[in-house]
Amino acid sequence: MRIGSIIDGIERTKSNQPAMYVKNPYNEEYVAELLPADEQDVKEAVQNSKDTFHTVMKQMPAHERADILRRAADLLEERSESFAEVIMLEAGKPIRYSRAEIDRSIQVLRFASEMTKHITGEVLPMDAAVGGSGRKGFVKREPIGVVGAITPFNFPLNLSLHKIAPALAAGNTIIYKPAEKTPVSAYKLVQLLQEAGLPNGVLNLIIGTGQETGVPLTRDDRVQKITFTGSLPVGRSIQQEAGFKKVTLELGSNSPNLIFEDADLDHVVGALVKGAFAFSGQVCISAQRIYVQRTIYEMFLDRYVQETESLNVGNPAEETTDIGPMINEKEAKRAHQWIEDAAAKGAIVQTGGSRNKTMLKPTIMTNVTSNMKVTAEEVFAPIVSVIPFETEAEAVAMANDSIYGLQAGVFTKDINRAFRTADQLETGGVWINDISTYRQDNHPYGGVKQSGIGKEGVKYALEDMTELKFIGIRLEEE
């Protein structure tokens, strides 16, 4: 399979750039050849998106946008197995988890379709201001224009739809720059939306590297907003390059989970095995730091190690596989090195710790300190640290000792402690009696501190992809 950028509905079949290849991270089998775009392609895509915004999108009524999104959801449901297979092949995500991603993507399209018909404004009480009597004031939401969507490899379909679906619902055009590691699902998604009735040029696809295509897209003044999900260094660079446009940044994390002595351990152990190791920890809200009250620390650790060791590690294509490969060998080596660095400083590997090519065994570490990379930075790998605490205040202080603040989990049966702790945690979201890794697609989602700027979750992304316009009238006196 060869794939190129799709601009104004037409696929580019030639490239001035060296070809790139997508390989299955588990066995290195060929998945696709890419024809990467360059800066000139990006410029043409932006001009086309700008023109299409004025000639097509501005005229398209809400009910038509809602219908396209609903038809896309129906088509994705029909083809869910083939999309799941693509994600499994290009990202190495175990097939059961790939299917779960498709189910969520369908929901995101449906939420967006429903929201399209409820983009409302307000009527202002103008006479509340001195001199305002005899005036009427209205606030309406308008689409912002061209949205640049730059996405990561780990949830290639769902995290892309968290940008594309609300942007379409709001009536914008989009330039979609998916991760070069996982562009096949992106390519299939653009084709599916075209089949659902999206006119040419409303969603332009740019296949290419961050440097060749992401940077010029970010810098282009004809783009009104960049919505980015990915790593902190790239997010920082986007913030600097974006100039005078809106920016949403969904970045990394080293999410804390706090387990108090009254928690339901039967639930907590299983939930945190999944929360730390699903998709080999390559989830930005993955449980990375687990704080356990000292009185139950040993009991939790024993059960946690035991349940982790029962995970099936292997081929992501197999139904029974829990843990597959990491995205590439470079990332697996980097993560393995972090384990070794921590061990050299006194950390103990309770289980795991070994690597074979892209396969890193689920790893639990104890005796860690806050200056080790495995706790201080985002590991984005199947590595979790378990740390004891004595008091609620100590647990909250350790959890907040991070440059990140995306989501946290708190486990307790004491409702007062649950809310007290949730109020004090410096994160964009807190789950009580669930893992930091749990996300629903309709709640506001996004970090504080260096985990990002702005919120996603269909309604919230949509709001940020519209501009408020005020229209006032001074009525003539009789």
Ligand SMILES: NC(=O)C1=CN([C@@H]2O[C@H](COP(=O)(O)OP(=O)(O)OC[C@H]3O[C@@H](n4cnc5c(N)ncnc54)[C@H](O)[C@@H]3O)[C@@H](O)[C@H]2O)C=CC1
């Ligand atoms: N907060 C959130 O919702 C999420 C955050 N992430 C973060 O993403 C990272 C892993 O994903 P990756 O794909 O490796 O991230 P990445 O940051 O390397 O790449 C993400 C996207 O940015 C593009 N890019 C790279 N350099 C660029 C530049 N200078 N200007 C513009 N675009 C550029 C890439 O081509 C890709 O499409 C982790 O750090 C993870 O925490 C991942 C998923 C969700």
Ligand SMILES: O=C(O)[C@H](O)CS(=O)(=O)O
């Ligand atoms: O959608 C999700 O489950 C998460 O946002 C994926 S990630 O952002 O944590 O990687």
